[in-house]
Amino acid sequence: MESGAIARRRYVTKASLDHFLRSGAAVSEVFEGNMLAGVVFLTIMRAGVQHLNLNPGPGGPGEDGVYDDAMRRPVSVMSVANFLGLSYETTRRHVSVLIERGYCVRVGARGVMVPASVVRGPLLERLEEASYSATTQFLRTLRRGPDDLLG
Numbered sequence: 001m002e003s004g005a006i007a008r009r010r011y012v013t014k015a016s017l018d019h020f021l022r023s024g025a026a027v028s029e030v031f032e033g034n035m036l037a038g039v040v041f042l043t044i045m046r047a048g049v050q051h052l053n054l055n056p057g058p059g060g061p062g063e064d065g066v067y068d069d070a071m072r073r074p075v076s077v078m079s080v081a082n083f084l085g086l087s088y089e090t091t092r093r094h095v096s097v098l099i100e101r102g103y104c105v106r107v108g109a110r111g112v113m114v115p116a117s118v119v120r121g122p123l124l125e126r127l128e129e130a131s132y133s134a135t136t137q138f139l140r141t142l143r144r145g146p147d148d149l150l151g
Contacts, residue, residue, distance in 0.1 A: 004146070011145045019138035026130030030123060036086075040094040041103055043083055045114040047075040066119045074111025 027038035049067050061067045081091035095112055098104040103123060104112045118124065 008146050012142070015138055015141040015145065018141070019134055022134040022137070023131060026127065026134065030126045030130070034094075034097075036090075037094045037097055039084065040080060040086075040091060041098055041114065043080050044075055044095070044098075044104055044112055045119065047080070047083070048072040048113050064120065066116050069113070069116050072113050072116070074107035074113045076110050077112065078110075080112075 024035055027042070028035040031038035031041070049072055051073060052061075052067055052071060077092050077095050078088055080086075080095070081088045084091065095104065099106060099112070103118055104114055107113050
């Protein structure tokens with residue numbers, strides 16, 4: 001591989017890691033220092049609408065970009081644990097805390113879901129602000145990089 005390509009790859013890797021760490025710090029802050037609970041929450045939230053994002057069609061998100069609860073699918077604690085590579089018990093404990101705090105709801109015997117009211121609420125507003133800030137900083141870094149990586 002040519003040295004310029006290696007330098008670009010390393011630059012992007014460093015910028016990506018900075019973005020990841022800034023985003024992780026924001027999740028940790030919003031979830032009162034418990035980054036893992038935040039990651040479990042985000043996994044539940046995204047998994048519940050993954051089928052809608054992969055197959056866009058009629059009945060999309062509302063004007064604010066949020067899907068109604070009727071369109072969301074509950075996810076099992078086991079599927080979250082498997083996806084994150086965590087033990088079931090660790091994941092279950094975090095899910096229990098999320099339910100206690102009203103961030104998730106239990107649906108049926110084994111499923112959980114992040115309701116649209118939470119997605120529209122102050123918790124996600126804080127995460128969105130932090131994510132937007134981290135992402136715009138990431139994009140600015142890429143623009144300043146070698147060969148203007150964003151074109």
